[in-house]
Amino acid sequence: MTENVTTTGAGGVQSVERAFDLLEVIAASGGEAMLSELATATGLALPTIHRLLRTLVATGYVRQLANRRYVLGPGLIRLGEGASRQLGALARTHLATLVQQLGETANMAVLDGDRVLYAAQVPSRHSMRMFTEVGRRAHLHDTGVGKAILAQLTDAAVRSLVTAAGMPAATTMSITTPDALLQDLGLIRSRGYAIDDNEQEIGVRCFAMSVPNAPTPTAISVSGPVSRVDEAFGTRAVPLLRAAAEAISHDLNRAP
Amino acid sequence: MTENVTTTGAGGVQSVERAFDLLEVIAASGGEAMLSELATATGLALPTIHRLLRTLVATGYVRQLANRRYVLGPGLIRLGEGASRQLGALARTHLATLVQQLGETANMAVLDGDRVLYAAQVPSRHSMRMFTEVGRRAHLHDTGVGKAILAQLTDAAVRSLVTAAGMPAATTMSITTPDALLQDLGLIRSRGYAIDDNEQEIGVRCFAMSVPNAPTPTAISVSGPVSRVDEAFGTRAVPLLRAAAEAISHDLNRAP
DNA sequence: AATAATAGTTCCACTATACGGAAACTTCGC
DNA sequence: GCGAAGTTTCCGTATAGTGGAACTATTATT
Structure with missing residues (x-):
C-alpha cells in the first residue's frame, strides 16, 4: 500500500x-x-x-x-441550530447518567464568541429548578462551564475574551477582575475542575469540567443548591464528571 | 457542444x-x-x-x-451564532426605536424548525422585565411572533408544524387546537398583525407583525403587562410596528 | 465638479479539478 | 459463516472551476 x-x-x-x-x-x-x-x-x-x-x-x-x-x-442559523441540537443529543445520555448518579442538574455548554452557549441540559428531579435553558448564553467569568472552558485557553486569550464581554458582578461572590480570574483558572488547571461557588446566583453551587479534544471548546457541569452541593458532593461528583467528559469526548471523536 | x-x-x-x-x-x-x-x-x-x-x-x-x-x-454552531448575531444587530436599531416610541420591550424572532428563535431583543426601561432572551426558542402557537410567522404560511404547512411541535397550553388562554389556530391566523392575515393575549404567560400581552420578504420567516413584536399594553396601546403600536417591519425588510434586502 | 484611485465584476481560454462507473472492501442481517 | 446491502477506493474522462486581463462601479482626492 x-x-x-x-x-x-x-x-x-x-x-x-x-x-x-x-x-x-x-x-x-x-x-x-x-x-x-x-x-x-x-x-x-x-x-x-x-x-x-x-x-x-x-x-x-x-x-x-x-x-x-x-x-x-440567515440560512446558517438553521444549520447551526440543527448542529447544536445534535451535539445536545449526543451529550444527553451522558448527562442523564450524571443526573441519575448525583441527583442534580447536568449541563453542557460550548464557547460561543465571548460567552458560553448552553447546548444541553438534563434537569434533576428536585422541584428546585435551574433557570438555565438550552440555547441560553451566559458569561464566561461567573459560570462553572465558562471557567472550565477558559482554563483551557491561554492567559492572553482569556484576557481578550473577558475584556470583550466585560465582567459584571452577578453576585457579591462573582470574580470581577481579570487577575483574580486568572488566579482561579490556575487553580482549575491544577486540580482539573472548576467550581462556581455562588458566583452566578446566590445559593447555587456548581462543579464543572472541560470536555477534552472537542472540536469547539466545551464543558459539562452539575449544579444545585449549596445545601446539597457541598464538599462531600464534590468528592463524589468529580470522578463521575471526569468519566462523563471522557465519554462525551470519546463519542465526539469516534473514528470510522 | x-x-x-x-x-x-x-x-x-x-x-x-x-x-x-x-x-x-x-x-x-x-x-x-x-x-x-x-x-x-x-x-x-x-x-x-x-x-x-x-x-x-x-x-x-x-x-x-x-x-x-x-x-x-459543531463547526456549524459557530457560524450559525455569528449569523444570528448579525441578523440581530441589523434589527436592533429598529427595535430600539420601537422601544423609545412605545416604552415596551421589542423582539425579533425567526422560524427555526417548528419553533421560533428569538434573534434580537431591546428591553424596555420598565422594571417589570420579560423572561424572553436572545437565543431562546418558544412555541409557534402561543406567541405573537410565532402566530405572525405562521400567518404567512399555508394552512397545510401550519398544520404540519404545529403537529410536529405539539400545542401545549401555556396558560388557560392558549390556543390548543389546529382549527382554532387557523381561525386566529385568518384574523391575523386580514388585519395584518397578531395579538398574543395572555396566551404565553398570564398578564402579558403582545402585538406582533411579520417582516416581509425576509430570507427566513421573521417577525417582530412589542410586549408588556396587560395593564399597559391595552387596546389604545395597540392603536398606537400597529403603525409603528409596520414601519419597523418595513424598515427591517428594507435593510435586509438592501442597505446596512 | 472632475479626476484619480480603489474595489468589485464579467469574460474567456486553459487545465486542474471534481465526477461517477466499476471494483474492492466493510458491516449487517440471517 | 454466508450473502446482501452499504461504504470506500481507484482511475480515466470531461466537465466544472480557476485566475489573468479587461471592464465597470464606487469611493477618495484636488
Whole structure:
C-alpha cells in the first residue's frame, strides 16, 4: 500500500473548503467583510472569491449589503441550530447518567464568541429548578462551564475574551477582575475542575469540567443548591464528571 | 457542444451548492443521515457524496458516527451564532426605536424548525422585565411572533408544524387546537398583525407583525403587562410596528 | 465638479479539478 | 459463516472551476 502523501487536501473538495474558509473569515471579522479583505485573508484570487460568494449569496448563507460588504446569512442559523441540537443529543445520555448518579442538574455548554452557549441540559428531579435553558448564553467569568472552558485557553486569550464581554458582578461572590480570574483558572488547571461557588446566583453551587479534544471548546457541569452541593458532593461528583467528559469526548471523536 | 440541461443557476459553484444541499438534507432528516439516504434525497452518485462529506468531516462541519451515519458538526454552531448575531444587530436599531416610541420591550424572532428563535431583543426601561432572551426558542402557537410567522404560511404547512411541535397550553388562554389556530391566523392575515393575549404567560400581552420578504420567516413584536399594553396601546403600536417591519425588510434586502 | 484611485465584476481560454462507473472492501442481517 | 446491502477506493474522462486581463462601479482626492 502506498502511503498517502497528499498534503492539505487529502481528497477534499477544493471549492467546498474554500467556501467554508470564507465563511469563517467573515465570522472572524465580526460578521462583516469586504471582498478585498477576504482576498488578503485567504490568499485567493478575487474572481474566485467572488464566484464562491455569489453561490453562497444565491443559496442564502451569505447576504450582501448595499456597501458590497458580505455578512453571514440567515440560512446558517438553521444549520447551526440543527448542529447544536445534535451535539445536545449526543451529550444527553451522558448527562442523564450524571443526573441519575448525583441527583442534580447536568449541563453542557460550548464557547460561543465571548460567552458560553448552553447546548444541553438534563434537569434533576428536585422541584428546585435551574433557570438555565438550552440555547441560553451566559458569561464566561461567573459560570462553572465558562471557567472550565477558559482554563483551557491561554492567559492572553482569556484576557481578550473577558475584556470583550466585560465582567459584571452577578453576585457579591462573582470574580470581577481579570487577575483574580486568572488566579482561579490556575487553580482549575491544577486540580482539573472548576467550581462556581455562588458566583452566578446566590445559593447555587456548581462543579464543572472541560470536555477534552472537542472540536469547539466545551464543558459539562452539575449544579444545585449549596445545601446539597457541598464538599462531600464534590468528592463524589468529580470522578463521575471526569468519566462523563471522557465519554462525551470519546463519542465526539469516534473514528470510522 | 452538448446542450446545457443543468439548470443549476447562473455561475454557481456546483460543489458548494451540493455540499450545502447535503447539509440541508441532513438537517431535515432530524440531524442524522446515512450515505445512501443522502444519495436518494439528492440524486447524486455515491462517490460524489462521499467525497463532499469527507471534506465536510475534515473541516468539522459534519461528524461521522461509528454507525457510519453523518450528523451536523459543531463547526456549524459557530457560524450559525455569528449569523444570528448579525441578523440581530441589523434589527436592533429598529427595535430600539420601537422601544423609545412605545416604552415596551421589542423582539425579533425567526422560524427555526417548528419553533421560533428569538434573534434580537431591546428591553424596555420598565422594571417589570420579560423572561424572553436572545437565543431562546418558544412555541409557534402561543406567541405573537410565532402566530405572525405562521400567518404567512399555508394552512397545510401550519398544520404540519404545529403537529410536529405539539400545542401545549401555556396558560388557560392558549390556543390548543389546529382549527382554532387557523381561525386566529385568518384574523391575523386580514388585519395584518397578531395579538398574543395572555396566551404565553398570564398578564402579558403582545402585538406582533411579520417582516416581509425576509430570507427566513421573521417577525417582530412589542410586549408588556396587560395593564399597559391595552387596546389604545395597540392603536398606537400597529403603525409603528409596520414601519419597523418595513424598515427591517428594507435593510435586509438592501442597505446596512 | 472632475479626476484619480480603489474595489468589485464579467469574460474567456486553459487545465486542474471534481465526477461517477466499476471494483474492492466493510458491516449487517440471517 | 454466508450473502446482501452499504461504504470506500481507484482511475480515466470531461466537465466544472480557476485566475489573468479587461471592464465597470464606487469611493477618495484636488
